[in-house]
Amino acid sequence: MSPNIIVTGGAGYIGSHACKSLARAGYTPVAFDNLSTGWKDAVKFGPLVRGDLLDRTALDSLFSDFEPVAVLHFAAASDVGESVRNPAKYWRNNVVGSLNLLDAMREAGCDRLVFSSTCAVYGDQDGVVLDESASEAPINAYAASKRAVENIIATYGDTYGLGSVVFRYFNVAGADPDAEVGEHHRPETHLVPLVLDTVLGRREALILNGTDYGTPDGTCVRDYVHVLDLVRAHILGLEWLLDGRDSRVFNLGTGTGYSVREVIDAARVVTNREVPATEGPRRAGDAAALVSGSARATEELGWTLERSDLATILRDAWRWHRTDGYSA
Numbered sequence: 001m002s003p004n005i006i007v008t009g010g011a012g013y014i015g016s017h018a019c020k021s022l023a024r025a026g027y028t029p030v031a032f033d034n035l036s037t038g039w040k041d042a043v044k045f046g047p048l049v050r051g052d053l054l055d056r057t058a059l060d061s062l063f064s065d066f067e068p069v070a071v072l073h074f075a076a077a078s079d080v081g082e083s084v085r086n087p088a089k090y091w092r093n094n095v096v097g098s099l100n101l102l103d104a105m106r107e108a109g110c111d112r113l114v115f116s117s118t119c120a121v122y123g124d125q126d127g128v129v130l131d132e133s134a135s136e137a138p139i140n141a142y143a144a145s146k147r148a149v150e151n152i153i154a155t156y157g158d159t160y161g162l163g164s165v166v167f168r169y170f171n172v173a174g175a176d177p178d179a180e181v182g183e184h185h186r187p188e189t190h191l192v193p194l195v196l197d198t199v200l201g202r203r204e205a206l207i208l209n210g211t212d213y214g215t216p217d218g219t220c221v222r223d224y225v226h227v228l229d230l231v232r233a234h235i236l237g238l239e240w241l242l243d244g245r246d247s248r249v250f251n252l253g254t255g256t257g258y259s260v261r262e263v264i265d266a267a268r269v270v271t272n273r274e275v276p277a278t279e280g281p282r283r284a285g286d287a288a289a290l291v292s293g294s295a296r297a298t299e300e301l302g303w304t305l306e307r308s309d310l311a312t313i314l315r316d317a318w319r320w321h322r323t324d325g326y327s328a
Helices: 013-024 056-066 080-085 087-108 141-160 191-199 227-242 260-271 295-301 310-321
Strands: 004-008 028-033 048-050 070-073 112-118 163-169 171-173 206-209 224-226 248-252 277-280 289-292
Touching: 004 013, 004 056, 013 028, 013 070, 013 227, 028 056, 048 056, 056 087, 070 087, 070 227, 080 087, 080 141, 087 141, 112 141, 112 227, 141 163, 163 227, 171 191, 171 227, 191 206, 191 260, 191 310, 206 260, 224 227, 224 310, 227 248, 227 295, 248 295, 260 310
Parallel strands: 004 028, 004 070, 028 048, 070 112, 112 163, 163 248, 171 224, 206 277
Antiparallel strands: none
16 A cells, blocks of 8 residues: 655645655545635546645544645745735745644654755845845745745654655746646746737736846746656655655756846747737845756755756747646
8 A cells, every 4th residue: 555645735736746746656636625726627646635734633534534644735825915915824824734734643653754945044135046045035925834844844843753855946937848737827927828828818918027136137037947857856765765865955946047038038949929918017025136046956865857957948838738627
């Protein structure tokens, strides 16, 4: 019988891709999701348990029913702009929810956790390639809530013996090449799907959120990593913990940044279509540039990038976006 892995947010974008990779690696992914932003149709590779991290009773039942060997924790509110407007939601969902999860794990004797964090914990450090030793200075409630959970995880490790691998993501993009699962947020805030929705006529025009940043073309620069490369790191992190190794923090990115305009230009080439765009104001909480230094993940986990060139990211996402997507 294959070991059970709880995947919080398993009906979401990254979580659904992680479930597929876990199933292929010989595990049974158990998706735990309240479906507020996830999709029932995305749960194809193991059971779905509908529940909320704020419901401790539901969590206790989850661990009792499935007796998992580890947890992959993706579930979180993640809209940077919303976190500026409504920080209370982010402290409640991301911090209180994670604390409930950790306490349920401890009660059940499950002591291995892979946590989805963010490069946003580093704040706005223009022109700096950010490795794990970079200073941390979150500039919005989303980033601050993730950093707070990292701190909680560390103390649970010191006091209760929790083993953890924390991944600080840069911008995740792309989709399953088989188009079984893909990126579909509600509302959509991520650049690649916004660009492709515009190409397909689902939006009149892409809004460039700020064109006066101190970057070469005035638009934000981000480091894009393919979702399949990202979830492969999670499998490596899981196996790292199951092998009894020490808790670690890893960045996940490519070390190369692309501006919004560069992504648009690449999308024109991949789709052979125009991308109508208009200039708009900056979004609150956005950093000008975020680029990763991920040498630690390569050296210690043996992580490699297989699909994270921008053209492949866009081709895979384009294949998914031309399907009907999810209906429920």
